[in-house]
Amino acid sequence: MTKKTPKRTWRISGINLIWLAAYAAVMTCIVLGMFHYRAKIQSQLADPQKRAEWEAWREDVRDQQEVESPEERGPVERRVPKSTIPPMFVLMNENFMTLLVAAVVAGSLLFGLLVFAVKGVVSRVELPHDASLDEDVASKTPPSDE
Numbered sequence: 122m123t124k125k126t127p128k129r130t131w132r133i134s135g136i137n138l139i140w141l142a143a144y145a146a147v148m149t150c151i152v153l154g155m156f157h158y159r160a161k162i163q164s165q166l167a168d169p170q171k172r173a174e175w176e177a178w179r180e181d182v183r184d185q186q187e188v189e190s191p192e193e194r195g196p197v198e199r200r201v202p203k204s205t206i207p208p209m210f211v212l213m214n215e216n217f218m219t220l221l222v223a224a225v226v227a228g229s230l231l232f233g234l235l236v237f238a239v240k241g242v243v244s245r246v247e248l249p250h251d252a253s254l255d256e257d258v259a260s261k262t263p264p265s266d267e
Contacts, residue, residue: 144232151228155221162213166206175207 133141165171183201204211212220 140236144229144236147228147232148225151224152221155217155224159213159217162209166210171207176205179205 179202182199186199186201202208
């Protein structure tokens with residue numbers, strides 16, 4: 122005779138379903154937020170005023186570093202950026218996928234830590250009742266002075 126092994130059915134409890142929905146919402150917010158921020162940075166680069174501000178800053182640094190006396194150069198010695206494109210645009214354009222993956226991984230780790238902490242605080246753990254332990258505690262307690 123062969124024994125039938127019972128089929129395993131996977132059931133997700135209601136609270137775990139809520140955690141899963143919360144995780145999906147948080148990850149969606151992170152991803153959409155990153156795409157929104159990238160679009161914002163790209164639209165700023167298209168703005169002629171923002172390009173002019175970047176060029177003015179580069180010229181200011183160039184002017185500060187061309188002064189002969191070190192006292193007049195300013196509090197920090199800066200190098201003139203070689204790029205005509207602001208660094209935030211380069212970061213969001215060339216390294217966007219790396220930033221997105223890092224944000225999702227960091228968000229997942231923090232969310233997992235939050236779930237672990239909340240479940241640990243909320244869960245009820247029943248300790249096994251040991252009658253001998255009660256007797257040991259009762260024998261070691263000093264008598265009261267009543």
